[in-house]
Amino acid sequence: MSDRETDVREIIQNNIRNKKGIVNKIMPVFFFIMASVSVLTTIGIIVTLVTDAYKFFSAVGLSEIFSTRLAPLRAEDPTFGILPLINGTIIITAIAMLVAIPLGLTAALYLSQFASPRVRKTVKPILEVLAGIPTIVYGFFAYTFVTPMLMSLIPTLESKNALSPGIVMGIMIIPLVASLSEDAMNAVPEILKEGSLALGSTKLEVAIKVVIPSAISGIIASFVLAISRAIGETMIVTIASGSSKAFTFDITRSMQTMTSYIVEFTSGDAGSGTTGYYSLYAVGLILLSFTLVMNLIAQYISRKYREEY
Amino acid sequence: MDQKRLKKRLFLNDLFKNLFSLSVVFALLVLGILFYRIIADSIGWLSIKFLTGNLSIFPEKAGIYGVMVGSVWLMSIVVPVTLILGVSTAIYLEEYAKKGNIQMLIKVNISNLASVPSVIFGLLGLAVFSRLFNLGSSILAGGLTMSLLVLPIVVVSSQEAIKAVPSYLREASYAMGADKWTTVRRVVLPVALPGILTGAILSLSRAIGETAPLVVLGIPALLLRVPTSVMDNFTALPIQIYYWTLDTVLTAEYANLAAATIVVLLLILFMMNSVAIVIRNKFEVKF
Numbered sequence A: 001m002s003d004r005e006t007d008v009r010e011i012i013q014n015n016i017r018n019k020k021g022i023v024n025k026i027m028p029v030f031f032f033i034m035a036s037v038s039v040l041t042t043i044g045i046i047v048t049l050v051t052d053a054y055k056f057f058s059a060v061g062l063s064e065i066f067s068t069r070l071a072p073l074r075a076e077d078p079t080f081g082i083l084p085l086i087n088g089t090i091i092i093t094a095i096a097m098l099v100a101i102p103l104g105l106t107a108a109l110y111l112s113q114f115a116s117p118r119v120r121k122t123v124k125p126i127l128e129v130l131a132g133i134p135t136i137v138y139g140f141f142a143y144t145f146v147t148p149m150l151m152s153l154i155p156t157l158e159s160k161n162a163l164s165p166g167i168v169m170g171i172m173i174i175p176l177v178a179s180l181s182e183d184a185m186n187a188v189p190e191i192l193k194e195g196s197l198a199l200g201s202t203k204l205e206v207a208i209k210v211v212i213p214s215a216i217s218g219i220i221a222s223f224v225l226a227i228s229r230a231i232g233e234t235m236i237v238t239i240a241s242g243s244s245k246a247f248t249f250d251i252t253r254s255m256q257t258m259t260s261y262i263v264e265f266t267s268g269d270a271g272s273g274t275t276g277y278y279s280l281y282a283v284g285l286i287l288l289s290f291t292l293v294m295n296l297i298a299q300y301i302s303r304k305y306r307e308e309y
Numbered sequence B: 001m002d003q004k005r006l007k008k009r010l011f012l013n014d015l016f017k018n019l020f021s022l023s024v025v026f027a028l029l030v031l032g033i034l035f036y037r038i039i040a041d042s043i044g045w046l047s048i049k050f051l052t053g054n055l056s057i058f059p060e061k062a063g064i065y066g067v068m069v070g071s072v073w074l075m076s077i078v079v080p081v082t083l084i085l086g087v088s089t090a091i092y093l094e095e096y097a098k099k100g101n102i103q104m105l106i107k108v109n110i111s112n113l114a115s116v117p118s119v120i121f122g123l124l125g126l127a128v129f130s131r132l133f134n135l136g137s138s139i140l141a142g143g144l145t146m147s148l149l150v151l152p153i154v155v156v157s158s159q160e161a162i163k164a165v166p167s168y169l170r171e172a173s174y175a176m177g178a179d180k181w182t183t184v185r186r187v188v189l190p191v192a193l194p195g196i197l198t199g200a201i202l203s204l205s206r207a208i209g210e211t212a213p214l215v216v217l218g219i220p221a222l223l224l225r226v227p228t229s230v231m232d233n234f235t236a237l238p239i240q241i242y243y244w245t246l247d248t249v250l251t252a253e254y255a256n257l258a259a260a261t262i263v264v265l266l267l268i269l270f271m272m273n274s275v276a277i278v279i280r281n282k283f284e285v286k287f
Helices: A003-059 A083-114 A118-134 A135-153 A163-188 A190-198 A203-232 A235-240 A258-267 A275-304 B002-042 B046-053 B065-096 B103-111 B120-130 B139-163 B167-175 B179-211 B212-217 B237-249 B254-283
Strands: none
Touching: A003 A275, A003 B065, A003 B103, A003 B120, A003 B139, A003 B179, A083 A118, A083 A163, A083 A258, A083 B002, A118 A163, A118 B002, A118 B046, A135 A163, A135 A190, A135 A235, A135 A275, A135 B002, A135 B179, A163 A203, A163 A235, A163 B002, A163 B237, A190 A203, A203 A258, A203 A275, A203 B002, A203 B120, A235 A258, A235 B212, A235 B237, A258 A275, A258 B120, A258 B212, A275 B120, B002 B046, B002 B103, B002 B254, B046 B065, B065 B103, B065 B139, B065 B179, B065 B237, B103 B139, B120 B212, B139 B179, B139 B212, B167 B179, B179 B237, B179 B254, B212 B237, B237 B254
């Protein structure tokens, strides 16, 4: 072996060891650190919510929290009953679901079972536009158009009420329900549908007796995800439902949801360190638990009851 | 008898087909009314003066130049932060991570993070960026909060794009003697780039229209100077729409200003989505 040859070999090996070797060792570490940011975000959310919520729960008695008296901004003796917020959230979510579930499901049935490919190809992207519009735009629409329209039908309706944002939120969620349940319906094997058609069923009978039963887990999962989405929705309710903290079941009146409580309180002067400031995180924690439970239920349903073909 | 039953069944089929199609028609109709109302409200208010003027308490004089600059500044934080974090996470998950607990943890975490309400991200930003890091309601605090909010979108779409790169391209690269990083940098990323960009633009269009986290950070409704650095206070398009909509009680013309701002916001979103579609159709390589 000549000297020259070993030189070259050494140079190459040094090159590999020093330059490429280091880069190849550093990059995985770099990517791992970047990937852990998402985990850190989750940890950050949980830690900030839990620590500040803990301060709230230790400052306010349980009997006060589970009461219907909510007056966080009162100068003397503010009270922090959460029930009006939970009540408002549930009622507005329920109104939204009354709109989104029937309309979304039937739209999905139409698109997957009845519509011609051409209609489907044109309609679906337009429906997606509904889902892509920022929620602040829906808030504006609810407050300046839907509410005045409803007022002419229901004269007792207040200018801020639960009905209008509920309906508009439902319309916003139609594409979510429609596209998720349509995916579930399309996953039903063609042979099942064709078998039923061959036996003389009409398309409607195929849809009701074959497609819906087979796709039911995906359809219900889409409903649950829609509920989760509605619970977390903020701007529509903040604008159109106002900030009344009364405990009421009257949908013609103003109600506050958990999300709009957070927005109202932060855009006001929530002094750091006050019970009011910590109440934000307590409400945030409860809101997060609500949506998390809904998502886990949705995942569970679609995993557990999925029909395997 | 049988004939009668058959007729009934066919009648029901047609009836429900039409009923079901009404749901679609209703949704499209609402979309149409929404666009019509907003455009009708903005007519006469959307002008060059409106786009180049500064905020004012007098509706006739108000312009959204500073607001648009605020949104652009916000994006100047969101774009690099989400791209670096999101694409790196996707590369790690698809190229480097061994199948196992850590990979599963990150994946489950990202899918759960995607469903956290945006207002919660606002609380995180308020506690961590605004208060702990003392960034207040600056562009930096808003941009970082927004970046975390849209991170899952970029990660998932980048993952899809990287997954779609066929493994024989990687194997060919290794066979030529390239190492892992070279393969990722020179083979995988260039092929996946159109998909990554499409996802990035979609996440950006989410960030530009998102309101709640910024309101929670305490972005003020005051008449601010046009921001000149990332530490300045700012207002963004959705924030301005929010405050103008709330204040229609005081001054009815604010509704027109809000509508005109919505038109600007929707036009920006429309352009961004068109660019995404063009990138997807023109540059995406199919295998």
